[in-house]
Amino acid sequence: MICRRACFKVVDDLDLTPLISYLSQVAEKSGCDAKLTLNVSRKTLVCEVCCLRSKKLIDVIKARFAAVKGLKASKCFGSKGLTAPSGWWPLSGSVCLGVEAFTGSPFCLDERNLRRHAVIVGSTGSGKSTTAKKIFKELAHNKLVLDWHGEYRGVAKRIECISLNRLRSLGQLELMDALANSLKLTDAQYYLLMKVVQMLYAKGGEFGIRDIIFYLKSLEELSRWIRESKYSLLRKLEMLTVRGTCKFEITDLESLTEGGLVIDLSGYVTEYAKKFVSHAVLAYLFAKARGGELKRTYVIVEEAHNVIPKSSELSVADKIFMEGRKYGLHVIAVTQSPRAMSENVMKNSYVKIIHGIREVDDAKYVAESVGDPSLWKEIISLDVGEAIVAQRKLARVIISNS
Ligand SMILES: Nc1ncnc2c1ncn2[C@@H]1O[C@H](COP(=O)(O)OP(=O)(O)OP(=O)(O)O)[C@@H](O)[C@H]1O
Ligand SMILES: [Mg+2]
Incomplete structure (x- = not known):
């Protein structure tokens, strides 16, 4: 600066x-x-x-x-070498994270760089969520967090449960996408589910996961493959209805566009449900963004390797990484398992915030993704709260914990 x-x-x-x-x-x-x-x-x-x-x-x-x-x-007296005192300069359009390790001068990201998506990587306990919270607080735009472990309490208005009883507003394609990506469907299961979903959309009125289950149960078992696929699909769908501390209070997807929200997924018992809600939220926002109905919005995705895993199929999250920028939808992916994540995330994130990584292969993978294979030695030596921030060039930064 x-x-x-x-x-x-x-x-x-x-x-x-x-x-x-x-x-x-x-x-x-x-x-x-x-x-x-x-x-x-x-x-x-x-x-x-x-x-x-x-x-x-x-x-x-x-x-x-x-x-x-x-x-x-x-003349200005005593003005030589003026440096910005941290916390004093709320640079319009900048996201200040802390100070540069070697110079002590304030380190801020240009918000416009974050529009080209970001990724925060690091081993468990290295300071990823603390950094993500800092970005969340500093961003002066619509913002949401998909909070897998309930780590963002007190950061913003918290939503405990997204209603799984009112799915019509999601749209047919988006719903199928969210179900297919969270439940890992076979072709046969996808086909049966599509029949039921098409029927529910054609019928009109509100519906939820329990209605999908109800109509799937009533599907005629005309052949052995239908019977087998139907029951394996039912077992997966039932996972979405397991109640944890999440009481299925109704928070409709429509209310997500207001922004400034933490979606606490820790109340859902099954990973299936956490994944489904994550995909549903992303699919809903992406559809709204493409329709020009969403203000510029940032989504922090915790445990991103679960939501955007390495897979041969493109999920809605992959598509946001590839196309979201031009519609004003931007993702900040947070993960401790960079190699388990879709390659699209590292490839399409302009800002990479690298905290300490203990696993050498992960450190090497991340170092290569920023075009500096020798950087892995520095990555494994970073202390808690320290990060290498890679944009056009690299900076070593001490992240402020306030
Ligand atoms: N910038 C920082 N300055 C000082 N302490 C920090 C900083 N970042 C993190 N810490 C300390 O490290 C702890 C772990 O941080 P954090 O929860 O952000 O890690 P994490 O990488 O998200 O871990 P996990 O993968 O387990 O979610 C915090 O409770 C805090 O005490
Ligand atoms: Mg964390």
């Missing part, structure tokens, strides 16, 4: 309002943050600008301010 200061002598009575609005406009356009301070007793006006890239902004501002009647450019 580059910070610059320009100072002016106030030689006349001055209305600061147009200057402030001009300053905020140019700063916002350039992805910078700026501040004007008027020192009445000393009759000076100080303009401070911090940018991630643009060094020239202060010259543009100086030239514009010099044209203002009542201002005269003056």
